[in-house]
Amino acid sequence: EAQVTQNPRYLITVTGKKLTVTCSQNMNHEYMSWYRQDPGLGLRQIYYSMNVEVTDKGDVPEGYKVSRKEKRNFPLILESPSPNQTSLYFCASSTTSGTQETQYFGPGTRLLVL
Amino acid sequence: GENVEQHPSTLSVQEGDSAVIKCTYSDSASNYFPWYKQELGKGPQLIIDIRSNVGEKKDQRIAVTLNKTAKHFSLHITETQPEDSAVYFCAPGGGTSYGKLTFGQGTILTVHP
Numbered sequence: 001e002a003q004v005t006q007n008p009r010y011l012i013t014v015t016g017k018k019l020t021v022t023c024s025q026n027m028n029h030e031y032m033s034w035y036r037q038d039p040g041l042g043l044r045q046i047y048y049s050m051n052v053e054v055t056d057k058g059d060v061p062e063g064y065k066v067s068r069k070e071k072r073n074f075p076l077i078l079e080s081p082s083p084n085q086t087s088l089y090f091c092a093s094s095t096t097s098g099t100q101e102t103q104y105f106g107p108g109t110r111l112l113v114l
Numbered sequence: 115g116e117n118v119e120q121h122p123s124t125l126s127v128q129e130g131d132s133a134v135i136k137c138t139y140s141d142s143a144s145n146y147f148p149w150y151k152q153e154l155g156k157g158p159q160l161i162i163d164i165r166s167n168v169g170e171k172k173d174q175r176i177a178v179t180l181n182k183t184a185k186h187f188s189l190h191i192t193e194t195q196p197e198d199s200a201v202y203f204c205a206p207g208g209g210t211s212y213g214k215l216t217f218g219q220g221t222i223l224t225v226h227p
Contacts, residue, residue, distance in 0.1 A: 004157075033215065042120075042203060042219040043158070050213055058214060059115070090157050099207030099215045100146045105157030 002027045004106035006091050012112045013081055021076045021109050023091030031098040032074040033058070034066065036087040037108075043090065049074055050098060081113045115211050116141045120204055120218025127194050128226050135221045137204030138186040144209035147180055147187045152201040152220075161202075162189070194225045 004025045013019055025032065033048040035058075045058030049068040063085055065077040074093075078085060088110050092103040117140040127133050137147075145166040150158035164171045164178045164187065171178050177190040187206070191198055204218040 031213070035217075040219065043205075043217040045215055045217075048213050048215070056213055059216070092157075097208070098213050099205075099209075099211075101207075102148065102160045102163065103150070103158070103205070103215070105150075105159065108155075108157050 002104070004091055004093055004104050006089075006106040006109050008109060009107065010110050012114065014114050015082055016080050019078050019081060019111075021078075021089060021091075021111070023074045023076065023106060024072050025074075025091075025093040025104070026072065027093060027104065028071065029093035029104070030071070030096045031101075032068065032091065032093045033103070034064070034074070034076050035090045035092065036060065036085075037090060038087050046076070046089075048098075081111075083113050085111065086113045087111060115214060116144065116206060116209055116216040118204065118206060118216045118218045120221055122221060123219065124222045124224075126224045126226065129194060129196060131194055131225075133189075133191045133194055133198070133223055133225075135189045135202055135204075135223070136186055137188065137206065137218050139206040140185065141206070141209035141211065142182075142185065144185075144206040146208040147178065147206050148204070149176075149178060149189045150203045150205065150217075152203065154200075158203055191223075194223075196225050196227050199223055199225045 034046040148163035
């Protein structure tokens with residue numbers, strides 16, 4: 001089954017404790033992206049990647065890091081989480097054309113930073 | 115970057131009525147116009163899309179119309195059903211902000227039986 005998977009689905013952590021949210025897709029998509037969703041603000045793009053070893057900032061990159069060492073994986077790293085990073089996070093992928101094609105979303109990761 | 119505005123933010127209709135959601139964008143180079151539906155506890159999923167060389171596209175009860183001159187596109191849902199209740203997002207793409215994608219703020223649609 002073609003899908004985007006994220007882990008963990010739920011995470012409670014404390015301020016300053018480094019964490020990684022994994023994202024993996026099995027559709028051989030070149031383009032991958034991370035979003036955060038907050039009430040009233042819709043989906044805001046954090047980082048995106050056009051291909052392996054090619055990443056760039058979205059609209060809200062502060063406090064986040066990403067890497068793209070393999071085509072199928074695009075982990076999101078919070079080096080020192082803060083309470084304002086409490087949010088619902090989605091990973092998505094699409095074909096080479098990136099924003100010109102359908103975004104396939106993962107199920108989401110709900111993060112609470114205390 | 116692209117400025118995207120989506121209206122209304124909430125929409126409440128009776129079952130069987132029609133619903134229309136409008137998305138306005140700023141990048142005249144945008145050429146891909148999708149609508150996503152997000153059900154409770156799930157990630158957004160594409161329901162319909164249109165490209166800039168087409169003015170309208172229909173898929174059963176849903177349709178999307180595009181006005182490139184005015185830089186807006188709309189989602190039309192006819193004969194609404196309770197299962198249409200969800201959050202809907204627009205996300206115009208393919209423009210000058212290569213790789214960057216801006217979503218509308220979402221419309222919460224509630225269909226009352």
